[in-house]
Amino acid sequence: MxxxxxxxxxxxxxxxxxxxxxxxxxxxxxxxxxxxxxxxxxxxxxxxxxxxxxxxxxxxxxxxxxxxxxxxxxVSHNLTFPFQNNYATPATLGIDRMVLAAGATLQYPNKHRLVIDAGTCITYDFVDGSDTYLGGAISPGLQLRYNAMHTFTAKLPLLYAQMPQNYIGNSTKESMHSGAVNGLLHELNGFVNQYCEQYQDVTVILTGGDADFLAKRLKNTIFANSNFLLESLNLLYLYTNQK
The missing domain is CATH 3.30.420.40 (ATPase, nucleotide binding domain)
Structure with missing residues (x-):
């Protein structure tokens, strides 16, 4: 075990x-x-x-x-990973992002893969069909957006993720929910659309603490799996020991 x-x-x-x-x-x-x-x-x-x-x-x-x-x-940068790392600054690439990229490579072979980790920050990691890691993006996570609005303004309250009733917020709280949640959903859909326009048949995996909250509200076809990082650690262990 x-x-x-x-x-x-x-x-x-x-x-x-x-x-x-x-x-x-x-x-x-x-x-x-x-x-x-x-x-x-x-x-x-x-x-x-x-x-x-x-x-x-x-x-x-x-x-x-x-x-x-x-x-x-x-797990460190010295471990053998199942992809070629083309990141311009490989030593700065987060270990969690490398583990997710490894899990996507091993679980979805011979495909273009985009892994989105919706945690404290949102990370996007792309591995192409030839098992080359190209990079991705990092942006503030859902709760981080709420925290920033409260911390860096004088009067906005501290709120927690809640699906807005309408994209037009008719109160300060509803406006904040619309901005935080709908803004993130537009970001996610926009990134996925960009990858799908450039690469054929992209497999999109959504994971992290907010994966379940966001998944049902995304327009694109994705695999939502909040356990994907842990499963990726297991796959990486099996891969490393087979080597």
Whole structure:
């Protein structure tokens, strides 16, 4: 069994896999990371292999514990990935983006793939049909847009994601919901349309914390999978060990 750990900006996500099957998923605060990982290990004592990725500074105590109690694959830029990286600054490419690109490459072979991760930031990552990573885009995530409107103005309130009743907001709150949600939906549809115009038959995968909220409201055909990063870690582990 494999324990996959994704350390994000605000949360830690983990999952236990048996081969290709996801057995159970966990989400917890970063502050409680080590204790919660220990609990998962106690529940699944056969999970003696692990793989971990982090978008920022790794938790040294958690990293040390995984090294001592499991056979750890710590995902870094030095790992072998299943695509050619054509990013102009490969050392600055986020590990989470590389993991998602790897998962898309392995799960959807011989296709153009666009992975959209709707988390704290929205990241777009494109791998073409020849397994070449070309790059993408980064923009503020949904809640970040609400936070920015509140923080950098004098009177706008702090709101949380809610589908606006109409694209014409008839109050300050409804106007903010329309701007944040509809603005992001227009952005997502616009990016997908651009890729589809330039490349034939693009497979679009939407993941991240806001994936389910956004998926049903997008015009384009997509695969919505909030677990895609964890599944990509599992696929990358299997690929690395097969190598």
């Amino acid at each position: 494999l324990l996959a750990v994704d350390i994000g900006n605000t949360k830690i996500k983990a999952a236990v896999f048996e081969g290709a099957a996801l057995v159970e998923k966990f989400v917890f605060d970063k502050e409680a990371g080590l204790e919660d990982i220990k609990k998962i290990s106690e529940k699944f004592p056969k999970a003696v292999q692990s793989i971990m990725s982090s978008v920022g500074k790794e938790d040294d105590k958690l990293l040390l514990w995984l090294k001592e109690h499991t056979q750890l694959t710590d």
